[in-house]
Amino acid sequence: MADLTGKVAVVTGAGRGLGLAYAQDLAAAGASVVVNDIDPAAADAAVESITAAGGTAVAQVAAIGTAEAAQSLVDRAVSAFGRLDVMVANAGVLRDTVLWKMSDEDFDTVVHVHLRGTFTCARAAAVHMRAQAEGGRIICVGSPTGQRGTFGQTNYAAAKAGIVGMVRTWAMELARAGITVNAVIPVAATEMTRTVPFLREHVEALDRGEKLSSFARRAVALGSTADAAGVVTFLASDAAADVTGQAIGVGGDKVSLWSHPQQIVSAFTDDGWSADALAETWPATFRPHAQTVGEPVPQPLEQRA
Numbered sequence: 129m130a131d132l133t134g135k136v137a138v139v140t141g142a143g144r145g146l147g148l149a150y151a152q153d154l155a156a157a158g159a160s161v162v163v164n165d166i167d168p169a170a171a172d173a174a175v176e177s178i179t180a181a182g183g184t185a186v187a188q189v190a191a192i193g194t195a196e197a198a199q200s201l202v203d204r205a206v207s208a209f210g211r212l213d214v215m216v217a218n219a220g221v222l223r224d225t226v227l228w229k230m231s232d233e234d235f236d237t238v239v240h241v242h243l244r245g246t247f248t249c250a251r252a253a254a255v256h257m258r259a260q261a262e263g264g265r266i267i268c269v270g271s272p273t274g275q276r277g278t279f280g281q282t283n284y285a286a287a288k289a290g291i292v293g294m295v296r297t298w299a300m301e302l303a304r305a306g307i308t309v310n311a312v313i314p315v316a317a318t319e320m321t322r323t324v325p326f327l328r329e330h331v332e333a334l335d336r337g338e339k340l341s342s343f344a345r346r347a348v349a350l351g352s353t354a355d356a357a358g359v360v361t362f363l364a365s366d367a368a369a370d371v372t373g374q375a376i377g378v379g380g381d382k383v384s385l386w387s388h389p390q391q392i393v394s395a396f397t398d399d400g401w402s403a404d405a406l407a408e409t410w411p412a413t414f415r416p417h418a419q420t421v422g423e424p425v426p427q428p429l430e431q432r433a
Contacts (some may be wrong), residue, residue, distance in 0.1 A: 130365040133158035136209040137364060138201045140192050140249060141219030143170025145318040146269070148177070149353035150216055150360045155183030157361050160209045164201055164219065166191045184209075192219040192245035198252040206256070214265045214364045215253035217246040217291075222320060224280045235283045242287035247294060250309070254302060263306030265364045268295050270311040270375060275386060277421045278324075292375050296388065299373030308372035310363050313386060314356040315349050315379030326425045345380035347426040355380055393417045 137154045141147040143165030155161045155178045163178070163185050165171040171187035178185040188204040190197040205212040220242045223234035250266050257264035273281050274288025291311060298309040315321065317331040330344045334352060344350050359378045362368050377384035395413050397405055 129367040130157050130361050132214075132361070132364060135159045135213040135364065136162070136205050136211050137214035137216060138162040138164065138188075138205055138212065138249075138253070139216040139218060140164045140201070140245065142216075143167050143174050145320070146314055146316055146353050146356060147216075147218040148174050149316075149357040150218060151185065152178055152181070152183070153354070153357035153361045154214070154216075154364060155185055156181065157365070159214065159364065160184040162186055162188050162201060162205045162208065164188050164190055164192070166219075192249065193240045195248050195252070198245075198248035201249065202252045202256050211260060211262075212253060212256050212264070213262075214267065215249055216267045216269070216360060216364075217249045218269045219245055220269070220284075220287075220320075222281075222323070223283060224323065226280050227282050230282055235286075238283035239287050239290075242284070243290045246291050250294070250298060254298070254305075254307060257307050258302075258305045261305075263369075264308075265368075266298065266302070266307060266309045267360055267363050268292075268309070268311045270295075270313045272313060272315065272377070272423050275313060275375070276423050278423065292386075295375070296373050303372065308363070308368065310368075310371060310373070311375040312356075312359055312363070313375055313377040313384075314359075315377075316351060316353045316356045318353060321350070340380070342381075343426070343428050346382055347428075349377070349379035349382040349384075351380035359383060392419075 137159045139147055139151040142151040142163040151161045151163050163171050163174045168189045171189055175185045175187045186208045188201055190200050202212055221238060223238050246268050253266055268291050270292050271288040273285045277285050295309050295311045302309055317334045321327045322331045327350060330340060330350050356378045359376055375386040377386055395409055
């Protein structure tokens with residue numbers, strides 16, 4: 129059902145981590161893959177890992193963010209394999225610090241690569257896919273941080289939330305062309321998740337070759353990068369032809385579907401709301417429904433009070 133023979137995919141930021149896992153899984157399903165990375169050595173090594181396993185891949189070195197870089201990926205796919213069917217916008221960087229210490233450069237760098245890079249790559253892919261007139265798949269990579277926030281990640285949270293917002297819009301705009309657009313919300317043991325305090329111990333356990341506990345794989349939803357790759361291949365396949373505009377979480381043994389933001393409670397008054405009226409109404413009507421922020425940190429049963 130996930131046979132991608134004859135399909136051509138681009139994966140950005142595929143030299144290591146999740147991007148590499150996505151590229152390898154797509155190639156294992158039969159796709160020819162353009163491996164993008166800013167590091168030539170990493171891109172070449174990724175291609176070698178795919179071809180050694182019997183797959184087909186070429187490298188395209190580019191710094192994701194600009195329209196020129198995005199177009200170079202589409203052009204490489206067409207020149208090497210004759211077409212483009214799948215764009216996986218995965219490339220990203222981190223510049224973590226709290227709001228009052230975050231510089232303009234910290235903010236702009238992360239937004240440029242994640243948000244603008246996803247936009248430029250999706251746009252270049254959409255233009256080509258529409259002209260190709262055979263449909264297509266655009267798969268964008270979000271994060272739990274973009275869904276719920278994370279301390280010290282203003283730039284990353286903004287970019288990842290923006291990506292999911294763009295996905296919903298593009299799913300509507302590209303539907304008539306038969307192009308599906310979805311977001312993947314992955315959690316996996318990578319250099320990025322190593323920086324998250326409650327995930328670090330599990331990432332380090334994998335580094336030591338240890339098998340993760342059921343708690344880590346299910347409650348924390350953390351596993352290897354390979355564990356998170358199957359959802360991308362599924363979304364690239366004909367089996368997901370009717371899946372679009374969705375945000376799909378994946379990690380360890382868990383797959384989940386994130387909801388769209390929606391109104392959860394409302395109240396009405398005649399002639400609009402004054403501050404005093406809101407102050408009177410808020411405690412009973414709205415406070416019980418106020419939303420939490422940040423990703424909940426699961427606790428093993430033995431640690432729960």
